[in-house]
Amino acid sequence: MKECSKNILPRAGAVLVLLLLWHMLARALQLAILPGPLEAFSVFFAEMQKGLGHHFLISTYRVLAAILVSFAVGVPLGLLLGREEKLDRFFSPFVYLIYPIPKVVFLPLVMVLLGLGDLAKIFLITLVVVFQIFMTTRDAAKGVNKAVIYSMQSLGANRLQIYLHVVWPACLPKVLTALRIGSGTAIAILFIAETWSSRVGLGYYLLNAWSSFMWDKVFAGIIGMALLGFIIYTALDFLERKLCPWEYV
Numbered sequence: 531m532k533e534c535s536k537n538i539l540p541r542a543g544a545v546l547v548l549l550l551l552w553h554m555l556a557r558a559l560q561l562a563i564l565p566g567p568l569e570a571f572s573v574f575f576a577e578m579q580k581g582l583g584h585h586f587l588i589s590t591y592r593v594l595a596a597i598l599v600s601f602a603v604g605v606p607l608g609l610l611l612g613r614e615e616k617l618d619r620f621f622s623p624f625v626y627l628i629y630p631i632p633k634v635v636f637l638p639l640v641m642v643l644l645g646l647g648d649l650a651k652i653f654l655i656t657l658v659v660v661f662q663i664f665m666t667t668r669d670a671a672k673g674v675n676k677a678v679i680y681s682m683q684s685l686g687a688n689r690l691q692i693y694l695h696v697v698w699p700a701c702l703p704k705v706l707t708a709l710r711i712g713s714g715t716a717i718a719i720l721f722i723a724e725t726w727s728s729r730v731g732l733g734y735y736l737l738n739a740w741s742s743f744m745w746d747k748v749f750a751g752i753i754g755m756a757l758l759g760f761i762i763y764t765a766l767d768f769l770e771r772k773l774c775p776w777e778y779v
Contacts, residue, residue, distance in 0.1 A: 549567045552567045562745055564745070569746060573747060574754065577747060589720055589755075592723075595648075596656045596716055597659060597712065600656050600659040604659075607664050608663065608668040612670065612674075613697060625665075633658045633719075636654070640654050646728065651731075655723065658715055663712055667708070674701070675700070702773060703770065703774045709766050724737075725737045732751055736748060
């Protein structure tokens with residue numbers, strides 16, 4: 531209970547400060563493109579009942595699906611290449627060539643090959659996030675204390691047991707950190723993907739409101755995007771505290 535209050539109170543304070551600054555800026559500028567927080571949130575809650583809620587759920591599904599696929603692909607590959615030097619030496623040149631390329635440039639090609647539905651958007655988000663998870667996991671696996679591995683081997687542990695009981699627990703905190711960082715990237719790519727020939731999702735909602743100069747709805751969409759990111763980030767932070775309690779001792 532004390533740990534929960536330690537986390538909630540500072541975040542609640544930060545939210546209040548941001549809302550106050552937003553209110554002061556809106557009052558000072560008096561511009562239609564910058565409604566105050568009370569107006570924006572009232573529109574947000576009203577729009578959630580009119581259709582924004584559906585857009586929110588679709589975007590949530592796309593982001594979560596992409597994060598789960600990225601985790602399922604990036605973590606095993608990262609663990610494997612991080613511990614198997616021969617494989618790492620073979621694949622490293624390809625990784626260093628592909629990783630710096632901004633994957634969002636493949637958006638037109640992905641849409642042509644996979645269509646305009648969920649599959650294309652999930653694939654594009656995964657294409658970006660999986661590299662972040664893979665690279666972090668690989669570097670973490672490389673840094674595992676060799677003395678611990680030698681101790682396990684001396685006790686008769688096989689390779690699979692070493693991966694499960696030594697390498698994976700040692701890498702887990704960094705993997706979860708990569709997931710938190712990747713969640714922000716995923717939502718940014720989601721916005722780009724949903725503004726491209728899409729008829730549903732928060733990105734589409736935002737673009738439609740923007741093109742119609744409905745600034746109150748624009749901010750309702752922004753709040754929706756922020757809420758989605760906050761929920762995912764908070765959930766991953768909660769998971770880390772539960773799965774890696776030694777990190778908070």
